[in-house]
Amino acid sequence: MIDFHDVRLVDVSRHFGRRRAVSHVSLTAASGDIIGLLGPNGAGKSTIIGMFATLVAPTSGAVTYGGQPARVLGGELRASIGLLAHELYLYPELTARQNLAFFARLYGLQPSAAVGPALSAAGLADRADDEVASFSRGMRQRLALERALLHRPRLVLMDEPFTGLDDAATEVVRARLHALSADGAIVVLATHDLDLADGLVTRVAVVRSGRLVADEPAAPGLRARYRSMVGN
């Protein structure tokens, strides 16, 4: 398994035709960090997450993992990356257990060992054999989170992980993320909800129209500080 202790975006840009999605962004995330990628919808947060995940190639600039680009590290790099995207990546026709077992096998894990704990962590042990199509958004979100973390990735990428979660579930996820970063994971969290990011993130990166307009350690009171920048 390939391991690294920091991920860097070095002056990356990405454009689609004439539309600039990301413009000259440089960002470093290290082991133990929880980077909050804040910004309004359409700012480019998802594209940046996609670049971290190796799914989107920048049109200029470089993305390095422990100093090496993805090209050099090859497919094995993806075993150290976990992504919880907005679309959730779950098969609605399969049960929760089947979804987890499939992805466990795909990542080379033993389903018997990995699926049970993941189901408990998601609080879905009693609904394990129900089809995902019958789940609420919150339940799917919890399951998708566990799916993303199944293989204990070094780089944890989350795009709006709190969508559809009630307060209790939100707390569980926050605790989970704290535990992950304490364990040495690199967490990058994209959200437009400043209140939820408060007290959770260690570093704040504000994105607006594809540009990084702020990049500093987090301090209490995110809403007050960044409300104007994020333009809520």
Added chain:
Amino acid sequence: MKKLFVPLAVATAAMFAAAPIAIAKADYESTMLLVQKIFYFHFATWMAMTLAIAICGVASVVYLFAGSKIADWYAVASAELVVVFGLFGLFSGSLWGRKAWGVWWQWDARVTMATMLVLVFLGYLMVRKYGGPGSEKLAAAMGIFGAATAPFVYKSVDWWRTIHPQTTVMKTLGEKWPGAWYLVLFCSAAFVLLTVLVLTARVHLEAMRSRLDDMYLAAED
């Protein structure tokens, strides 16, 4: 290339001006007489089309695997030429077929396969136009598959014998009828030169478009 462009354009124009005269003066073929003379342009246009297909195929591979923008310009330019020369080839072939064999269209191997190639590269152009962002890559896939099937078009006549002249006709033409052979070469050269010229101009257009896009993006910075 810029310096050569005008002289080459003049040379090509001269060749195209001379060709009809040379064709008119050429000997008649024994069975088809006057009608056979379409062959000189008909064959030449297929030469041009084949060249364009080869360029598109190679350019598509380079674009897909190396991400080279310039390769993409060559790919789209040559794809357009494939369609243009292909349609002219089908048109001239249809005229010839009508006069020589009495039918406007015949579903023989080569006509079918040639039509198929035109459709593939029309598909190339369609996906570029209607495929949304990132469609250059999708089109490159079409270019690669189109170019890969082209060799089968050439050989298909040998396997599927119908009224179309077989590949052996061209190979022995040099010995049997040198006058026609040189004329064929002359016309083919003219068409190939035309391909190169139009390709250059079209690639230049794409280069300008790309510069414009870059300027738009730079203006936002």
Added chain:
Amino acid sequence: MRPGFVAVALLVLKKDLAIEFKSREIVYTTLFFAVACVMIFSFAFVMEQGVPVEGAAAGILWIAVAFSGTLALGRTFERERYSETLRALLLAPASRPAVYAGKLLGMILMMTATEIVLTPLVAFFFHAPFFARPLLLAALLGLGTIGFASVGTLFAAMLVRTRTRDVLLPILLYPVTIPVIIAGVRGTAALLQSPPEEPVATLWIGLLTAFDVVFLTLALWTFEPLMTE
């Protein structure tokens, strides 16, 4: 232990089969569509005394297979588009060509199921001796299916994020697979002659094999760059 190429392909295939098994939606609707195709074409080609046009059987079989195959391709990848699960497959450390191979196997199975239903049906409607040389016919259908499915799976996958994918898939797929269809139809037609023209059919089988090798190699080679943004 990271799963190897074959393991990943089979994993993807089993997953697709598991999903399909639950509702059997794609299988039933595709089969029904294929039968409807055959019916429509048959009506179009039947002559005055209710006798079908000679030689139409081979063509109708292959057209129905192609049309229903295209439909199945669209539906299968629509499933992967729904929660962007195709992206999740690409995100895994698994080899991308292996993911393609898994999808391809599923497609081949689907098309084979269609052919198993359609061939006797067409034989029945057209009084055509499809089973005079069953092995040669199976070879033709099998190789033709592989050729069509290999290009189809690639194109359907690459179009997954395109807005106009529904109409672009046939536009792109049919011209490229014309050689496969022609070879299949001409080979089948040769087998339907009395007596069956075996050398001709064998010739077309050889050609189909060549196409399959070329198409499959190209597809495996270009899948990864096509699927990454």
